[in-house]
Amino acid sequence: MVRVDLRKTLQTRPIKCEFGMVGVSEAEGSACYSQGKSKVIVTVQGPSQPKYSRHEEFDTATIDIDVSFSTILATATSQRLDTRDMDPSTTCSKKLSAFLRKSLLGCLCLRNYPRMLICLRVVVVCDQGSLYSVALNACVFALLDAGLLMTYTPNSVTFCVTRGLELYLDPSMEEEAVSIARMIFTINPKMSTIIASEFSYNFSNNDSVVDSMGNVTMSNNSVAVSQGDVFQKDFIANAIHNAFNASIAIDTHMRSELQSKLGFSDEIEVDSGHLSKK
Numbered sequence: 001m002v003r004v005d006l007r008k009t010l011q012t013r014p015i016k017c018e019f020g021m022v023g024v025s026e027a028e029g030s031a032c033y034s035q036g037k038s039k040v041i042v043t044v045q046g047p048s049q050p051k052y053s054r055h056e057e058f059d060t061a062t063i064d065i066d067v068s069f070s071t072i073l074a075t076a077t078s079q080r081l082d083t084r085d086m087d088p089s090t091t092c093s094k095k096l097s098a099f100l101r102k103s104l105l106g107c108l109c110l111r112n113y114p115r116m117l118i119c120l121r122v123v124v125v126c127d128q129g130s131l132y133s134v135a136l137n138a139c140v141f142a143l144l145d146a147g148l149l150m151t152y153t154p155n156s157v158t159f160c161v162t163r164g165l166e167l168y169l170d171p172s173m174e175e176e177a178v179s180i181a182r183m184i185f186t187i188n189p190k191m192s193t194i195i196a197s198e199f200s201y202n203f204s205n206n207d208s209v210v211d212s213m214g215n216v217t218m219s220n221n222s223v224a225v226s227q228g229d230v231f232q233k234d235f236i237a238n239a240i241h242n243a244f245n246a247s248i249a250i251d252t253h254m255r256s257e258l259q260s261k262l263g264f265s266d267e268i269e270v271d272s273g274h275l276s277k278k
Helices: 071-080 089-104 132-148 171-176 234-261
Strands: 015-019 029-035 038-048 063-071 116-127 155-161 167-169 181-188 193-201 208-210 217-218
Touching: 015 132, 015 234, 029 132, 038 155, 038 193, 063 089, 089 116, 089 181, 089 193, 116 132, 132 155, 132 181, 132 234, 155 234, 167 234, 181 208
Parallel strands: 063 116
Antiparallel strands: 015 029, 029 038, 038 116, 155 167, 155 181, 181 193, 208 217
16 A cells, blocks of 8 residues: 555655764764654763763663753654653653663673763654654664664664554654554664564544453454454564564665765674674
8 A cells, every 4th residue: 555655555764864963072973864854863972981970880881861852843742642741841752762771771882881971862853753763773873973882783663553454664743643553663683683662552543442441442343452462463473574674674774874984895794893894
């Protein structure tokens, strides 16, 4: 099925990445990453000696992730996350920061930098869908630009589930708004393993009925779901399979961007924590 922007169901929006968005005196690494109109800028400061003892661990580095975006963007994202009763800016920043932390902690060689602090400053320039994945991919590019050791280079993909139970890869904001569910995966493409995942369900749809037990049935009888068991296992397995395929494509694009940055004509290796020719 062709989508509103004429993409196929499992097609991403155009990907673009720029390195070195700020001067070396201000940050060790930075990147501007976009998928379609969704754009995020990330700067990396450190490893450096923390000012406060609460940021210091004797055998490992501490990672601090700060997320910021405009009030308009915060409000729009907050409404999609169903957190209207809380401060939009704070709520959205905390949720995105927690996802980024969960996705990045396993890949960074933090024990190589004991008693140090690594700061990631994440600025959401424009949120037009798949924000969590765009932000995570931007963070990885910025960390590579900073030259920090990593055991692998993760990336993230987002799907939304339509009322007809179709999977849309890299959904726009409009597609997310009318979907019945959203799936976000952080993946290690080399090992084909899921590092982190987020699932959210849109029960505000007029086509759904929620009973007193928390069970949800779509009025067109296309799917019946209950808390903790929303989709059939083969549906989830298909989503994961497509996520792995999309992750490989993003990883290929990442390597191509790094080749251009470093001026390498040969394939490069980034999963050992160093950028080098294979």
